[in-house]
Amino acid sequence: MPLVQNTQLGPLEYSSGDTIAFPFGIPGFDQEHEFVLVHSVAHQPLLFLQSTRTPELSFVTLPVAQIDPGYHLELTSDDSAALDHGEYLVLAILTAAENCPVTANMLAPVVINLTTRVALQAVRSDSRYSHCHVLGEPVCS
């Protein structure tokens, strides 16, 4: 089984069936086309999005439903076509800088089609949500 080194969790084994394809990468990381979604009982409900290509690259994420149960996903027509139909998991990437409150990117959730195992970061074109929403505060403008 392939192995990858996660900075938060240490070495992780995964199988090729666990991988998620990001054909377009994500903004700022256009060459990153494959990640695995890592669950850790000690860290739930957080999920780690770990690059299989770059061991030092992983994102801490949280399902948007945990932040705003009423979150309404709005995909551009390009994103919608690229993702196709299926069961979606919608995650917000968290930023946890030293001495700052943890923030969630609600403007651009990572949308994973669990059926096809294809994903992308869907940047909204409206301004309803913030790219650095402080967790614990009310969500919409």
Place this chain on the structure above:
Amino acid sequence: MLVIRRRPGEAVLIGSDVEIEILEASGSHVKLGIRAPREIPVVRKEIQLVEQQNRAASQKASAQGLSQLLHVLQRQNSHNTGKLR
């Protein structure tokens, strides 16, 4: 900021390499056609914001920040589970 009024079918030139044409304008939407060399990236403005945010997010997460967050989330989730019973 330079402000120029254009109608659909009209265009603006930026430098010698970039042309922006207004293709359609209706209601609250404008459709733009952009001709630029491959080396010049053309993206929706909010993409750059997200790029910056992703880079910040990819830095090693503060262990203290995460553990405080987990504390709040796990307490929030166990409270909700309690309500459902």
